Amino acid sequence: MAKTPTLEDVATRAGVSTATVSRCLNQPDVVVEETRARVMEAVEALGYAPNFSARALVAKRTQTIGAVIPTMENAIFAEGIQAFQDVLQAERYMLLVASSGYDPAAEAEAVRTLIARGADGILLIGLDRDPAVYDLLATQSVPAVVAWAFASGGPVPSVGFDNAASMRALVAQGVRLGHKRVAMISGRTEGNDRARARVEGATAALRAAGLPDLVVEEADYATGAAADALDRLLDRVPDVTLVVCGNDVLAAGAMQRAHALGLSVPGQLSVTGFDDLGLARLVQPALTTVRVPHKTMGEAAARALLAAVDGQATESLLLPTELCLRDSLAAPKS
Amino acid sequence: MAKTPTLEDVATRAGVSTATVSRCLNQPDVVVEETRARVMEAVEALGYAPNFSARALVAKRTQTIGAVIPTMENAIFAEGIQAFQDVLQAERYMLLVASSGYDPAAEAEAVRTLIARGADGILLIGLDRDPAVYDLLATQSVPAVVAWAFASGGPVPSVGFDNAASMRALVAQGVRLGHKRVAMISGRTEGNDRARARVEGATAALRAAGLPDLVVEEADYATGAAADALDRLLDRVPDVTLVVCGNDVLAAGAMQRAHALGLSVPGQLSVTGFDDLGLARLVQPALTTVRVPHKTMGEAAARALLAAVDGQATESLLLPTELCLRDSLAAPKS
DNA sequence: GTGAAAGCGCTAACAG
DNA sequence: CTGTTAGCGCTTTCAC
Numbered sequence A, B: 001m002a003k004t005p006t007l008e009d010v011a012t013r014a015g016v017s018t019a020t021v022s023r024c025l026n027q028p029d030v031v032v033e034e035t036r037a038r039v040m041e042a043v044e045a046l047g048y049a050p051n052f053s054a055r056a057l058v059a060k061r062t063q064t065i066g067a068v069i070p071t072m073e074n075a076i077f078a079e080g081i082q083a084f085q086d087v088l089q090a091e092r093y094m095l096l097v098a099s100s101g102y103d104p105a106a107e108a109e110a111v112r113t114l115i116a117r118g119a120d121g122i123l124l125i126g127l128d129r130d131p132a133v134y135d136l137l138a139t140q141s142v143p144a145v146v147a148w149a150f151a152s153g154g155p156v157p158s159v160g161f162d163n164a165a166s167m168r169a170l171v172a173q174g175v176r177l178g179h180k181r182v183a184m185i186s187g188r189t190e191g192n193d194r195a196r197a198r199v200e201g202a203t204a205a206l207r208a209a210g211l212p213d214l215v216v217e218e219a220d221y222a223t224g225a226a227a228d229a230l231d232r233l234l235d236r237v238p239d240v241t242l243v244v245c246g247n248d249v250l251a252a253g254a255m256q257r258a259h260a261l262g263l264s265v266p267g268q269l270s271v272t273g274f275d276d277l278g279l280a281r282l283v284q285p286a287l288t289t290v291r292v293p294h295k296t297m298g299e300a301a302a303r304a305l306l307a308a309v310d311g312q313a314t315e316s317l318l319l320p321t322e323l324c325l326r327d328s329l330a331a332p333k334s
Numbered sequence C: 001g002t003g004a005a006a007g008c009g010c011t012a013a014c015a016g
Numbered sequence D: 001c002t003g004t005t006a007g008c009g010c011t012t013t014c015a016c
Helices: A007-014 A018-026 A033-046 A052-059 A075-090 A104-116 A131-139 A163-176 A193-208 A225-236 A248-260 A294-309 B007-014 B018-026 B033-046 B052-059 B075-090 B104-116 B131-139 B163-176 B193-208 B225-236 B248-260 B294-309
Strands: A064-069 A094-099 A121-125 A144-147 A158-161 A182-186 A215-218 A242-245 A270-272 A289-291 A317-319 A322-324 B064-069 B094-099 B121-125 B144-147 B158-161 B182-186 B215-218 B242-245 B270-272 B289-291 B317-319 B322-324
Touching: A007 A018, A007 A033, A018 A033, A052 B052, A064 A075, A064 A104, A064 A294, A075 A094, A075 A294, A075 B075, A075 B094, A094 A104, A094 B075, A104 A121, A104 A131, A121 A294, A144 A294, A158 A294, A163 A182, A163 A193, A163 A242, A163 A270, A163 A289, A163 A322, A182 A193, A182 A225, A182 A248, A215 A225, A225 A242, A225 A248, A242 A248, A248 A270, A294 A317, B007 B018, B007 B033, B018 B033, B064 B075, B064 B104, B064 B294, B075 B094, B075 B294, B094 B104, B104 B121, B104 B131, B121 B294, B144 B294, B158 B294, B163 B182, B163 B193, B163 B242, B163 B270, B163 B289, B163 B322, B182 B193, B182 B225, B182 B248, B215 B225, B225 B242, B225 B248, B242 B248, B248 B270, B294 B317
Parallel strands: A064 A094, A064 A121, A121 A144, A144 A158, A158 A317, A182 A215, A182 A242, A242 A270, B064 B094, B064 B121, B121 B144, B144 B158, B158 B317, B182 B215, B182 B242, B242 B270
Antiparallel strands: A094 B094, A289 A322, B289 B322
């Protein structure tokens, strides 16, 4: 088993010092052409690859970015994270992923681990978290950016969209169509500012229209949870005509239960989603939802984080969302 | 900006040597209770966290596992990777992810990068790849395991299921119900052994029943691709009664187009999927598909890889799939 | 322009 | 049981 060649092996073969080899690799222009050629030849011949741990130890940079994601299972994060990753990969950084399972303590732990591992920067999802996490990031001076939510002037820059305003616009559209009794199936709001903001947005739209308060049921992502939530909602608000959901997965589940109950969508009940996942166009009827620029967001978050890692000032970025009007929302039957 | 505390800082504060602190952290039982207590107190007080680069440099182990995934966008990998990650996290390993975008060259490059970064082990998806990748893994003696496919006696152990047999069983079921003209919408087969095996399985089932050959159209994952493929299929095989699809996403797309064309499913056309994603139960009618034990597979792959990293012999593991009979497949109208 | 030498923070013999 | 002492492979002054 061939031992991995080291800088010294290359230096010996090229007849120079390790310092020179190091320079050739990191600041080629400082080394004179001829020496460099000899060194590079040796590097090739030996198939030398620098040892990242050793380099990181002294350089205090790992070319690694960490990300703490609630869960990768959720399609909601997949597209954005992939875009984030693509940018990192193009810039020769690698992605170290940790998942928190929506647990604040687990997230804090993951951030600690990522810092200990020398992540050059960290991606966080959403705003809700123990302030201690931000303190840690600050004292260790590890740059971070928040995505999937937006807040100007927060402890770290954010690259995201306005969850509340987006949902408010969607519900306002429902109101415009004549809906008066609307209810909501939300994802768990505890420790989840995105979910909470969406509820707030829906609430605000109803208030502004002088309509009865929003009735909310929470559901997790398990199959059938949204369906059961719909049952409860129908029970609490028999005359509901519009059920807005915190995301597309929830909406698809609710719609399915509606069908099972013999309720036609949007004939007897309108249902809306949020995110515009591929799923939104695959269900019947296609979901009216809010389109979130996942890809743009992931890329922008990566650029912002990389800029911060390079010591550049980074500003928060608010991305626009747009209403995606399809078939699951229609005017209520009078 | 508080400098990160080092082993030495802890040692000084606890009045012991750095070696003792190191032992407390790595082999606690070797240190006497009292000393250990003092050390741990210092660790707490200083908020000490070991520097992984330094540790990795000497230990020649990074506690990091790499994974090269075609794309995280695809829900097909999400659940399995999350399960994989959960096991790693529980065992105090971290996941370094790279994506290949289904490009063999990009995958090879990613493996090289992962090795240079000292990944202790690498997860690969599927069997199809340049043999040079396996050679590299072998000469660098970095353990790897393949998931999402199965092959006994391959260059590296695999943890997966039998794509061909699963699809064959599904098509056999269709044949049993009376289908005689069946066609398939497959994902791209180039460089994708899973897709190819599924086509082979369907082909074999038809042959065994003495039915006409399978007509196949390929589609990528873009929205609408499966729908367009259905159009082409309908054109080529006007009397088709069953369209089997390489995965659930494709099936959902095909079903949607069928609806748009006024074809009832399964009344006039049966459609089946593969994977049993959450999506399968959210579309109307619910998809008949093949259930793949994503979670079990991800966990088993992680365990196998970790065992290999620990120097234990690892065997390939064939996981069972099961037919998931729902509403999108029914006997054809005669 | 290049080499010598001093570590980065940690682990692992080897003594005591 | 605990301290001393070498490095791990690389980068980076500081001389020449």
